[in-house]
Amino acid sequence: MLTVRKGEKQGSCPKETTYCQRKSEHLDYTFPKKEKLKSKKLIEKLFSEGESISKFPIKLIYLETELSKEVLVQTGVTVPKKNFKSAVKRNRIKRLLREAYRLNKPAVFNNTERTFAFLFLYLGKEVPSYPQVEKSMKRVLAQFIRQIHGEKVDP
């Protein structure tokens, strides 16, 4: 019988020196509090005035706006309660969406100086795997970049 004692978790290992290099290359994979979309007002504004990009199962609503914090983008994620009654499943999907955004957000940050509010909606009916989410996320962000650059040129 193997008994595994709780509370004997391994201490986190010392961070590698690669962090500083990353920062200099603008490859910032963090997702701190100030980059989270929290204002009720702004979210309502997003739904009424925002533009959307839909690449099933992810839908991105975005709006160019001024932000209170000194960041380029504030991002929120939503999974409708209607499609997923279980709180565990909703949490799981939100975490996957955040994770996919976190690892792919340099694509946005390195291509714009303007500030946006983002809201990712999950429209599927099934709990996805991470590769599915990431694939969809990449397509959505690529489309977003094309659109904002297109807008810049036109006027």
Added chain:
RNA sequence: AAAGCAGGCUACCUUAUCGCUCCGGCAGUAGUGUCGGGGAGGAAAGUCCGGACACCACAGUGCAACAUAGCGGGUAACGCCCGUCGUUCCGAACCCGUUUCGGAAAAGGACCAGUGCAACAGAAAGCAAGUACAGUUCGGCUGUAGUGAAAUCGGGUAAACUCUAUGUGGUGAAACGUCAUGUAAAUCGGUGUUCGAGGGCUGCACGCCCGAGCCGAAGGGUAGGCGGUUAGAGCCUUUGGGCAACCAAAGGUCUAGAUAAAUGAUAAGGGUCGGUCUUUUGGGGUCGAAACAGAAUCCGGCUUAUGGCCUGCUAUAUUU
């Protein structure tokens, strides 16, 4: 071996990389950086009971409503838990009985207060009528028979209304306190100031209390921080008391605190279980699976969902 019931334990692990949140140290005016540490559950769930806590000025009476129902104990409290008696059911034993032993169940106050209900059988089942035979003082007066658990009757039934006893004030952390912000404690109309507007106390009535505002129009602002908030009827060990639930003492210990809501993602390896292939066995290869489920003021219960493992009891079947 499979099944049911009861109880206990557990809720894959390790490493690497990236990331989130809180606390503490250090550096910095600060944004922040860095080092160290903590970071979901047995049900966190349903929100069904009981409390703590907060506010409703004080917390009244009657009715209604709801809950509970042998007796005793435990507890902060309970509709919970423990013990016990009775009842019913199942099994075994013998001295074959309303017996003894073992196990299980629950809906255990009251049907001479009232109302209702009753399968089959029976002529008739609860304002009573009335069949057959016999007797007779000829009066449906008496007896017997027959059906049934029960028949001119204080029979049954309250997971039937009801009655009795006891208990329950309301709201619910979006409570509440505090700080910040705001041009607005402004304008117009109606109504009112002891002949009382409008409220509060419980759903209603009584009764009581506060009392100078209240309602509408048009128009304007906020939708945020902090406290409450995580050290508690806490957890662990030992000893003592008690049949037990549980209690007492001593020692040790600190164990999530988010708020559009942290506790995660990816990869590799290992263990477990299952399928399949292979091997004389040991074993090996390969594919797949890992449930129910996410803290939101905090406790004690109940209920429901659910993957493993272990123990006991019950009856069944098979083998020796």
